[in-house]
Amino acid sequence: MKNNRSLSRLSALLVVAFGLLQSECCWASDVEVDGICYDLNHEAKTACVVADYLHEYSGSVILPSQVAFEGVPYTVNAIGDYAFFSSGIETISIPTSVTMIGEHAFSTCRKLQEIIFSEGLISIGDYAFIYCQSLLSLSLPNSLTSIGKSAFRECSNLETVSFGDAVTIIGNNAFSFCNALTSVHIPENVTEVSDYLFSGCRKLSSVCFHDGVTSIGKGAFYACESLESVTLPNSVTSIGNQAFCACTALQSVTLSGNLEVISQYAFESCLNLSHVDIPEGVKNIGPASFRYCSALTSVTLSESVDTISTFAFAQCVNLSAITLPEKLSVIGYHAFESCTSLTSFDVPDGLSFLGIGAFIGCSSLERVSMPGVPLLMTDVFVGAAVLAEIKVNACEPITVEDESRFVDDEVYANSVVYVPVGSVDAYRNAIGWRRFAHIEEDATLNGTNVRGVTEDSQASSPYYNLLGQRVHQLRKGAVYVRNAKKVYF
Numbered sequence: 001m002k003n004n005r006s007l008s009r010l011s012a013l014l015v016v017a018f019g020l021l022q023s024e025c026c027w028a029s030d031v032e033v034d035g036i037c038y039d040l041n042h043e044a045k046t047a048c049v050v051a052d053y054l055h056e057y058s059g060s061v062i063l064p065s066q067v068a069f070e071g072v073p074y075t076v077n078a079i080g081d082y083a084f085f086s087s088g089i090e091t092i093s094i095p096t097s098v099t100m101i102g103e104h105a106f107s108t109c110r111k112l113q114e115i116i117f118s119e120g121l122i123s124i125g126d127y128a129f130i131y132c133q134s135l136l137s138l139s140l141p142n143s144l145t146s147i148g149k150s151a152f153r154e155c156s157n158l159e160t161v162s163f164g165d166a167v168t169i170i171g172n173n174a175f176s177f178c179n180a181l182t183s184v185h186i187p188e189n190v191t192e193v194s195d196y197l198f199s200g201c202r203k204l205s206s207v208c209f210h211d212g213v214t215s216i217g218k219g220a221f222y223a224c225e226s227l228e229s230v231t232l233p234n235s236v237t238s239i240g241n242q243a244f245c246a247c248t249a250l251q252s253v254t255l256s257g258n259l260e261v262i263s264q265y266a267f268e269s270c271l272n273l274s275h276v277d278i279p280e281g282v283k284n285i286g287p288a289s290f291r292y293c294s295a296l297t298s299v300t301l302s303e304s305v306d307t308i309s310t311f312a313f314a315q316c317v318n319l320s321a322i323t324l325p326e327k328l329s330v331i332g333y334h335a336f337e338s339c340t341s342l343t344s345f346d347v348p349d350g351l352s353f354l355g356i357g358a359f360i361g362c363s364s365l366e367r368v369s370m371p372g373v374p375l376l377m378t379d380v381f382v383g384a385a386v387l388a389e390i391k392v393n394a395c396e397p398i399t400v401e402d403e404s405r406f407v408d409d410e411v412y413a414n415s416v417v418y419v420p421v422g423s424v425d426a427y428r429n430a431i432g433w434r435r436f437a438h439i440e441e442d443a444t445l446n447g448t449n450v451r452g453v454t455e456d457s458q459a460s461s462p463y464y465n466l467l468g469q470r471v472h473q474l475r476k477g478a479v480y481v482r483n484a485k486k487v488y489f
Helices: 002-025 409-414 424-428
Strands: 031-033 036-041 046-050 058-062 066-069 072-079 088-093 114-116 137-139 160-162 183-185 206-208 229-231 252-254 275-278 298-301 321-323 344-346 367-371 389-393 416-419 438-441 479-482 485-488
Touching: 031 066, 036 072, 416 424, 424 438
Parallel strands: 046 072, 058 088, 088 114, 137 160, 183 206, 229 252, 275 298, 298 321, 344 367, 367 389, 389 416, 416 438
Antiparallel strands: 031 036, 036 046, 066 072, 479 485
């Protein structure tokens, strides 16, 4: 009985609370005109369209520019949050007096087919038209300056968008998963393509960027499966994480001449991309930025590149040629994993870090030439079973972290290691090298010392994490690589 009474009291309280909510939401509007509810600002003499929770809006709606209350005219200047939320309206005509459309104002209006905008509108709020699945086209007014995040997200039948001249801000996800959208021109005054702006737009085949766009946001064109070519203007300096990831039809990319940053996963799984030129100014090829680009056959890196990050070109199974800059200092772990068409690799003299598994699974790799890098880490050439020639331009044997996981057993038996004159005995007694059956002198090798391990450089030798990234601030308990050794800090 006691429990029943408690439940009864709780039910009564919920009914009262719901009633209060209803009194605030359904009957708080000051006036209703032609079936549309408005809140009035008596001081400014303005009216805001609000939701009618008692009677669902439906059909065609034409909003007036003014409404009257007690004989006083009020200018309709806004459509409030959730005003037409999930209603059955099919068309909406917005007057020139309206400057703002609030959050979720038309979200989930699944029957909405047409929006007639007028000049005067300045902003469209977050989620304003999300899930309007019958909307076919948009012609936005020249007065519009900002479009909120997810404003037109998952308008799955939206085919065309015409932006006004004044748009400067388009929020994250604003047009994501608009699966019928085929082409888009980035507005002239937009400088940043926001995160996930057109992600999942599967039919998007054409994007026009103006010279003035400076950055492509995270996931901006993620999984745009029909996009075949991209030309970025010289104003673009950065490409965000996953910006063009899974653009499976993408065949060609022309990168900005002023590009500085290619972030992680930027072009991952672009299955038809065949060639890429990295422009001068880019220093770091981000982690997994071209992973799974299975049609990629050649890559040209500019002289500014000093780091190829982890998994950067992993699983690029048709990559057969890559031009490396002389100043390259880091090849991260698994950077070229399973590049099964790669037959030779010349490591530049400036390299100071070669990461774990850098060439693991490169089953066609026959020849490698390398300078005196400080350390050859675990699995660096495992799976490169046909490796027949290794040239090492270092008088002192390079430290091998684990000789049981350096190369395959058949490579130890069949490959020839070429070293500078006078270094054969040192290699035959060094861990990792002593297992090779064939070590020979090569007079063309000039015999540089192993980089980073001389006494003069000891104090200034850099630390690297196990991903091959140079570390400037050390964290207690972490493991680093320095001077050919793992360091436990």
